[in-house]
Amino acid sequence: MDLTDEAALEAGWVRWRHDFHRFPETGFNEHRTADRVAQVLQLLGLDVHRGIGGTGLVASLTVGSGTGVIGLRADMDALAMGEAAPDRTHASTNAGCMHACGHDGHMAMLLGAAQLLAQRRDFDGTVRFVFQPAEEHGRGAAAMLADGLLQRFPMDEIYGAHNIPGLPAGHFATRVGALMASEDNFTITITGRGGHAARPQMVIDPLVIGAEIVLALQTIVARSVDPRQSAVVSCTGFTTDGIRNAIPGTVVITGDTRSDSPTVQALLEARMRTLCEGICAAHGASCTVAYTHEFAPTVNWPQCVPVAVRAAQAVVGADRVDANTPPLMASEDFGCFLQHIPGAFVFIGNGDGDSPGAVPLHNAAYDFNDALLPLGARWFAGLVRQRLPVAA
Numbered sequence: 001m002d003l004t005d006e007a008a009l010e011a012g013w014v015r016w017r018h019d020f021h022r023f024p025e026t027g028f029n030e031h032r033t034a035d036r037v038a039q040v041l042q043l044l045g046l047d048v049h050r051g052i053g054g055t056g057l058v059a060s061l062t063v064g065s066g067t068g069v070i071g072l073r074a075d076m077d078a079l080a081m082g083e084a085a086p087d088r089t090h091a092s093t094n095a096g097c098m099h100a101c102g103h104d105g106h107m108a109m110l111l112g113a114a115q116l117l118a119q120r121r122d123f124d125g126t127v128r129f130v131f132q133p134a135e136e137h138g139r140g141a142a143a144m145l146a147d148g149l150l151q152r153f154p155m156d157e158i159y160g161a162h163n164i165p166g167l168p169a170g171h172f173a174t175r176v177g178a179l180m181a182s183e184d185n186f187t188i189t190i191t192g193r194g195g196h197a198a199r200p201q202m203v204i205d206p207l208v209i210g211a212e213i214v215l216a217l218q219t220i221v222a223r224s225v226d227p228r229q230s231a232v233v234s235c236t237g238f239t240t241d242g243i244r245n246a247i248p249g250t251v252v253i254t255g256d257t258r259s260d261s262p263t264v265q266a267l268l269e270a271r272m273r274t275l276c277e278g279i280c281a282a283h284g285a286s287c288t289v290a291y292t293h294e295f296a297p298t299v300n301w302p303q304c305v306p307v308a309v310r311a312a313q314a315v316v317g318a319d320r321v322d323a324n325t326p327p328l329m330a331s332e333d334f335g336c337f338l339q340h341i342p343g344a345f346v347f348i349g350n351g352d353g354d355s356p357g358a359v360p361l362h363n364a365a366y367d368f369n370d371a372l373l374p375l376g377a378r379w380f381a382g383l384v385r386q387r388l389p390v391a392a
Contacts, residue, residue: 024078027134112377167349194249
């Protein structure tokens with residue numbers, strides 16, 4: 001392909017994106033997706049290694065004699081939900097599965113960067129193109145690391161991006177420090193003593209106790225967390241084994257918490273356990289609290305954010321780059337990588353207002369904005385040229 005033909009180049013990236021969108025696969029099931037990614041990378045002449053952390057893959061490209069190594073990451077998995085876009089020509093063909101978070105676009109952007117770098121070869125060093133499975137589960141990055149990612153494919157630093165509806169299309173945003181929150185999940189099981197609804201004095205009602213716990217959990221953020229810190233506690237499920245005329249014996253409360261500080265993360269868990277155990281004991285019931293850590297907070301390294309900002313400014317101009325955006329309480333598996341090596345993560349606006357790109361993530365009508373593909377591809381490539389420059 002003639003790389004001076006920008007329209008033809010970008011049209012190829014759109015075709016890749018639409019192909020990924022038609023055939024979405026959930027976490028650790030990205031077999032066709034990984035096959036397609038590997039095929040493109042091999043055609044570009046890269047050294048491709050498969051099966052890292054399950055369905056993950058890494059492709060390496062070395063140019064010149066430079067010793068620097070930079071990692072670029074894209075996520076591959078889709079969501080287990082149906083797509084509501086009957087007129088969309090590239091709609092999902094896999095029932096109950098769709099790219100509702102834009103990972104199809106993230107892959108196409110990174111493949112576009114690989115194409116630019118492989119054919120122009122205008123850097124000196126090594127680039128690792130990391131295609132990660134199971135981001136939505138919060139398990140893929142850890143699986144790749146456990147499979148020896150950094151030992152087998154050492155990197156000096158790593159960069160990633162995510163599209164964001166609500167931010168004007170093509171605008172970049174990032175910040176030093178916490179950009180996205182951790183996510184912890186909890187399951188509280190309350191065991192009382194059920195019985196006939198007409199004789200409440202004979203029971204220990206876990207439903208009433210559960211209701212008290214749901215309200216009490218809201219005091220953790222209001223009264224235990226420093227107001228200058230960010231935290232969210234959300235109860236999202238409340239189930240019982242009762243029926244219309246029988247008070248239940250068991251109640252299960254599920255939900256999640258969000259924070260951007262390990263200290264706050266530990267505080268949320270400790271206060272939850274104390275409140276649940278204390279309230280249950282006061283009513284003569286018992287409880288168990290299962291608390292799991294799903295996502296680490298995404299905390300950008302201070303030396304890497306200026307690199308990401310300069311690369312974005314070179315693509316879209318300084319007026320479309322926010323270098324100190326407020327953090328989001330959503331979570332991203334990229335944070336796991338940043339616990340091990342330096343790096344930075346950025347948001348790229350998918351569209352705002354009434355534009356189609358403003359449809360929220362994880363919505364059945366969502367679609368990645370194809371106009372972002374050349375911006376993301378050139379941003380990734382610009383990072384490499386900046387960090388691995390050819391000697392003058």
